[in-house]
Amino acid sequence: MEWKFVRLLSIGQIQPGMKLGKRIYSEEGLTLLAEGAELTASILRRLEKLGVDMLYVQDKVTDDVVVPEMVTDETRRQAIKQIRTVYRSMINDTMGRISYPHLGYNFRKMTEEILNDLGSREDVLIMLGDIHTTDHYLYTHSFNVCLYTLTLGMAAGYSRDDLFTIGMGSMLHDIGKTRISPKVLLKSGKLTDEEFAEMKRHTEYGFAILKDEPFVPLLAAHCAFQHHERLDGSGYPRGIAGSEIHDFAKWIAITDSYDAMTTNRVYRSGMLPHQAVDILYGGSCTQYDQRKLEVFRDKVALYPVGLTVRLSTGETGVVTRVPSKTPNRPIVRVIEDAEGASIQPYEVDLSQHLSVMVDRIANR
Structure with a gap:
């Protein structure tokens, strides 16, 4: 199965009203919260108490991003x-x-x-x-x-x-x-x-x-x-x-x-x-x-699809794909310039732009 419309955010970045992009499981493998569920303030507090610190959420900026699954x-x-x-x-x-x-x-x-x-x-x-x-x-x-x-x-x-x-x-x-x-x-x-x-x-x-x-x-x-x-x-x-x-x-x-x-x-x-x-x-x-x-x-995909990263150029983007041949050099959709202003998104393939690197994980 593949999951679309998702972005991986720390729970502190998530605003009530956002919708879950990928289901959450209990440690017994049972679905705890289904994809598409609205994340209310009480749900977010409960998830934080249960040890969940990052979630995939639906986001228009990444509404075509696909998170691949290893098995069904x-x-x-x-x-x-x-x-x-x-x-x-x-x-x-x-x-x-x-x-x-x-x-x-x-x-x-x-x-x-x-x-x-x-x-x-x-x-x-x-x-x-x-x-x-x-x-x-x-x-x-x-x-x-x-x-x-x-x-x-x-x-x-x-x-x-x-x-x-x-x-x-x-x-x-x-x-x-x-x-x-x-x-x-x-x-x-x-x-x-x-x-x-x-x-x-x-x-x-x-x-x-x-x-x-x-x-x-x-x-x-x-x-x-x-x-x-x-x-x-x-x-x-x-x-x-x-x-x-x-x-x-x-x-x-x-x-x-x-x-x-x-x-x-x-x-x-x-x-x-x-x-x-x-x-x-x-x-x-x-x-x-x-x-x-x-x-x-x-x-191993060092930078998971949906993760928000800061590049060495100062720009901020979201990982949209991880090439199998160069898993440490993902494709990143740049959404903010070095000053933090929103821009028209564009993608940079780090396997082709070797002078650009992931500098850090944004807001982790």
């Missing part, structure tokens, strides 16, 4: 529903007695749906995730990490069998968190040393859950086990380094960190993509594989 809304909804159903059952099974004989089969089926959607689109880029509230992070995070990892796996040229394995491993990488106490898992403040030690055990729990499951490749279980390991040995649970870490886990280390940084949480707002990528590159060769980071950089 139905695929997204079904995948998050599947994750939610299984994880909730496991969270409620405090004794660990329930078996899940169809877990592997069902998640493989969802991986296939995501792969089919991604394969039907040309030159897919990793886009900014959907706008969600912060009431439950685990379900959408698992889906996003799978979506991003499969996009990178396809770009890296993995076989269909390997894509199924890394897809299942990335979708289930955090399944061990169903064995973590909700008081720790959902805590809004900083974890104590004891709580963090418990949280780290989710990698071991995940491996234990998945290693003997029918239809779950053993390598997918190792993705759950190793996705917090780091190249320099500073990760967990075993502190292994370099080639001891499987390549699939190295990919998931990047996408897991990226989604964690760009998603709103109860204790902080999400970063924009370019900010998260800068931090990831700060860990190049020490925490993350440099070549994999390069693939990631070439597949």
Whole structure:
């Protein structure tokens, strides 16, 4: 699905009476507010309390702008529903007695749906995730990490069998968190040393859950086990380094960190993509594989469609398209001159005007 007439604004920039340009989801994947809904003052206050700090709104200046979706809304909804159903059952099974004989089969089926959607689109880029509230992070995070990892796996040229394995491993990488106490898992403040030690055990729990499951490749279980390991040995649970870490886990280390940084949480707002990528590159060769980071950089839209940016010329514009070949050099519709006066909009393709750069995000 594609969304039109949208501009991405911080919630402080939005005036009551504006209309929502792209639906908002709860963290369980359910529609909280549909596109076209009028944003009243009370709704905006409520969304802010729920941790939403940016919204897509309808805007005449960008009434022809299309925000591309990586997969269909139905695929997204079904995948998050599947994750939610299984994880909730496991969270409620405090004794660990329930078996899940169809877990592997069902998640493989969802991986296939995501792969089919991604394969039907040309030159897919990793886009900014959907706008969600912060009431439950685990379900959408698992889906996003799978979506991003499969996009990178396809770009890296993995076989269909390997894509199924890394897809299942990335979708289930955090399944061990169903064995973590909700008081720790959902805590809004900083974890104590004891709580963090418990949280780290989710990698071991995940491996234990998945290693003997029918239809779950053993390598997918190792993705759950190793996705917090780091190249320099500073990760967990075993502190292994370099080639001891499987390549699939190295990919998931990047996408897991990226989604964690760009998603709103109860204790902080999400970063924009370019900010998260800068931090990831700060860990190049020490925490993350440099070549994999390069693939990631070439597949992520650093400046999302609809974002208002200030250019190095002093002019202000809105990102209207992100070319797949040059995702860090978007097409920008200039709407204000360097003095802040409104002008007749025109577009500048930064991939063709190399002396012009995005200077900063406007009014973020």
